[in-house]
Amino acid sequence: MAGIYIHIPFCKQKCYYCDFYSLPGYKHKSKYIDALCKEIDMRKGFFNEQSVDTIYFGGGTPSMLYIEDINRILTTVKRTFNVSDNAEITFEANPEDMGYDFIPELLNIGVNRLSIGIQSFFDDDLLFMNRKHSSDDAVRCVERAASAGFNNISIDLIYGIQGLDIGKWEQNINRALSLPVQHISAYHLTIEPRTVFSHYLKRGIINVTEEEDSLEQFSLLIEKTEEAGFRQYETSNFAKEGFISRHNSSYWKQIPYLGFGPSAHSYSGSERMWNVRSVDEYIESVNKGTIPYTGENITPDMAYNEYVITSLRTMWGIDMNYIKQNFGDNRYTFLVNESSKFIDSRQLAIDNNKLVLTKKGQFIADNIMSDLMII
Ligand SMILES: C[S@@+](CC[C@H](N)C(=O)[O-])C[C@H]1O[C@@H](n2cnc3c(N)ncnc32)[C@H](O)[C@@H]1O
Ligand code: SF4
Structure with a gap:
């Protein structure tokens, strides 16, 4: 089993919170697609005979591409790798791009x-975050996608932003739950360096949300999604039965993946690689026949830490047998010792030899993780 991520590094405008690598506008778009397809060809053999079970177009803004470009990329992937017939093929889309023809065309190409x-169903919040679409655009987009035949739709929401009180957040959750969606990703705002929000925060133009308010919003999210039949399978991800994202799960389950395009990450099982964060450098290097990446071998401590961090955020938790078998007795004993105080305080629980966060523990997950890691 393996996964593929394809990065589309263009956005019409930059949202004030976002640090994902993208350039405003379409500069070099066709040269970029050529280079991307070249990189895909150059990576042939990376997975040996392993089948590719998930493909994910992320960004940036994949929905800024023409359907012909998307189809070309997909065809190149399928020609180069052994893609399963039932592969999950996800496409990130911005509401303002999803016109009538585009949605069925996406379905047609697979x-x-x-x-x-x-992000929000309130136009004032959308404006505050510098989103290009309105709340109505977003609702229309989901409804069109469902009526065109998409039966696996996820939406992203952000909470913990200035001005979003608990009442507004509840309305956002209710609106999300009233739509024909099978999956919700809801992220607490992170103020990333190099973003407009980070600059605003330094200048005192915006404030961070009080921790108490963040926790109240997170609790409400967990409660309301659960009532509506969604399962929280990861801290920020909620799915109806049968709709857990196979692609995201592969990141948490140490399944190898290849990321194409500038800033994309790859993981082979023993090495991590990340491509250069520049479209220009990427195109130039790929055209000369070299993939511009930096890599590092994963040491046993790094592998242990990554496993602990990613697994703890999921409903499957940390498999203690897996720890013992793959990371040895010393790390296993370290984990048993470090986790005991959190088990006593009911922030962690042991279920079937798996260490999982309790509801109480979810609120301090970062603190727990840092204690369970080997520094
Ligand atoms: C790659 S991004 C966006 C994809 C697509 N271009 C869009 O805007 O919908 C995926 C998601 O990450 C979330 N996100 C990005 N930066 C964030 C931040 N600083 N804090 C919280 N959520 C963030 C947003 O919900 C966003 O939809
Ligand atoms: S959230 Fe999406 S549209 Fe906004 S800047 Fe990030 S990638 Fe671009």
């Missing part, structure tokens, strides 16, 4: 999962 960035 995309079977949409991830739509909504």
Whole structure:
């Protein structure tokens, strides 16, 4: 089993919170698609005979591409790798791009999962975050996608932003739950360096949300999604039965993946690689026949830490047998010792030899993780 991520590094405008690598506008778009297809060819053999079970178009803004470009990329992937017949093929889309023709065209070329960035159903919040679409655009986009035949739709929401009180957040959750969606990703705002929000924060133009308010919003999210039949399978991800994202799960389950395009990451099982964060450098290097990446071998401590961090955020938790078998007795004993105080305080629980966060523990997950890691 393996996964593929394809990065589309263009956005119409930059949202004030976002640090994902993208350039405003379409500069070099066709040269970029050529280089991307070249990189895909150059990586032939990376997975040996392993089948590719998930493909994910992320960004940036994949929905800024023409359908012909998307089809060309997908065809190149399928020609180069052994893609399973039932592969999950996800496409990140911005609501303002999803016109009538585009949605069925995506279905026709084999995309079977949409991830739509909504963030909020309040136009004032959308403006505050510098989103290009309105709340109505977002609702229309989901409804069109469902009526065109998409039956695996995810939406993204953001909470913990200035001005979003608990009442507004509840309305956002209710609106999300009233739509024909099978999956919700809801992220607490992170103020990333190099973003407009980070600059605003330094100048005192915006404030960070009080921890108490963040926790109240997170609790409400967990409660309301659960009532509506969604399962929280990861801290920020909620799915109806049968709609857990196979692609995201592969990141948490140490399944190898290849990321194409500038800033994309790859993982082979023993090495991590990340491509250069520049479209220009990327195109130039790929055209000369070299993939511009930096790599590092994963040491046993790094592998242990990554496993602990990613697994703890999921409903499957940390498999203690897996720890013992793959990371040895010393790390296993370290984990048993470090986790005991959190088990006593009921922030962690042991279920079937798996260490999982309790509801109480979810609120301090970062603190727990840092104690369970080997520094
Ligand atoms: C790659 S991004 C966006 C994809 C797509 N271009 C869009 O805007 O919908 C995926 C998601 O990450 C979330 N995100 C990005 N930066 C974030 C931040 N600083 N804090 C919280 N959520 C963030 C947003 O919900 C966003 O939809
Ligand atoms: S959230 Fe999406 S549209 Fe906004 S800047 Fe990030 S990638 Fe671009």
